Amino acid sequence: ETGVTQSPTHLIKTRGQQVTLRCSSQSGHNTVSWYQQALGQGPQFIFQYYREEENGRGNFPPRFSGLQFPNYSSELNVNALELDDSALYLCASSSGQGANTEAFFGQGTRLTVV
Amino acid sequence: AQSVSQHNHHVILSEAASLELGCNYSYGGTVNLFWYVQYPGQHLQLLLKYFSGDPLVKGIKGFEAEFIKSKFSFNLRKPSVQWSDTAEYFCAVNARGGRRALTFGSGTRLQVQP
Numbered sequence: 001e002t003g004v005t006q007s008p009t010h011l012i013k014t015r016g017q018q019v020t021l022r023c024s025s026q027s028g029h030n031t032v033s034w035y036q037q038a039l040g041q042g043p044q045f046i047f048q049y050y051r052e053e054e055n056g057r058g059n060f061p062p063r064f065s066g067l068q069f070p071n072y073s074s075e076l077n078v079n080a081l082e083l084d085d086s087a088l089y090l091c092a093s094s095s096g097q098g099a100n101t102e103a104f105f106g107q108g109t110r111l112t113v114v
Numbered sequence: 115a116q117s118v119s120q121h122n123h124h125v126i127l128s129e130a131a132s133l134e135l136g137c138n139y140s141y142g143g144t145v146n147l148f149w150y151v152q153y154p155g156q157h158l159q160l161l162l163k164y165f166s167g168d169p170l171v172k173g174i175k176g177f178e179a180e181f182i183k184s185k186f187s188f189n190l191r192k193p194s195v196q197w198s199d200t201a202e203y204f205c206a207v208n209a210r211g212g213r214r215a216l217t218f219g220s221g222t223r224l225q226v227q228p
Contacts, residue, residue: 004157033215042118042204042218043158056215090158094214100146100165101214105158 003027004093004106012112013081021076021109023091032074033103034066035090043090049074078111086113116141116207120219127195128227135190135222137179137205144210147188149179150218153201161203164188165210175199200226 003026013019025032031050035043045058049068063079072093078085088110092103117140127133139145149161162173169181179190188205202223206216 031214035216035218040220042120042206042220043216045215045217048215058215092158096214100210102160102163103214103216105150107157 004091004104006089006091006106006109008109009107010110010112012114015081015083015113017081018077018079019081019111021078021089021091021111023074023076023093023106025072025074025091025093026104029093029095029104030072031094031096031101032068032072033092033094034074034076035092036060036085037088037090037108038084039087046076081113083113086111116145116209116217118205118207118217118219120203120205120222122222123220124223124225126225126227129197130194131226133190133192133195133199133224135203135205135224137188137190137219139186139188139205139207139217141186141207141209145207146210147179147181148206148208148216149173149177149188149190150204150206151201152204152221158204161190195224195226197226197228200224 005024033048034046037043048056052068065077068074088108090108091106094101094103119138147164150158164171172178205219
């Protein structure tokens, strides 16, 4: 176990709806990153939060947004869901924002858009 | 931008066989290199990482990897695989000195037959 917990584990949504995914970081970690893992692909970086501020973003449209709370837990929000948003969404936490810090991953939320 | 290529998409081995999984990356600067493993139904786990120093890195569960800078490669090896090594393996990089966001390869599915 990594100490990173994500909820829910599975979710089915209809195209056009909005979804919120949650992540509790490991104790002592102040950085949370989100990744999207489509079937048969490696995880793709969505964005990173460090001390409640977004400090890095991958190639995802603005309908992907997030928050980090004072306790360093985080939310990923996706608006206007599309079928291609169906994927495993992974959260990773670490104790710093630098490249040399190890990221610990949660088990993910499997989102299916129908 | 960084990119990672894993040329072996699906590898099938018998127990006790030797393993080598290829990973090549593309990036103009200095990188950190990682191998992650994802066992069925489990979270991504770090197998090993290379930041600097000895290019031969030893990780958990008997895995090792060698960084060859001239070839932009970071191949994963294990002398003798076990059935329990059946999993998906991901190579990843990030830019040293930059943010921690990881760029992953598409993964290699390893199936070890007893």
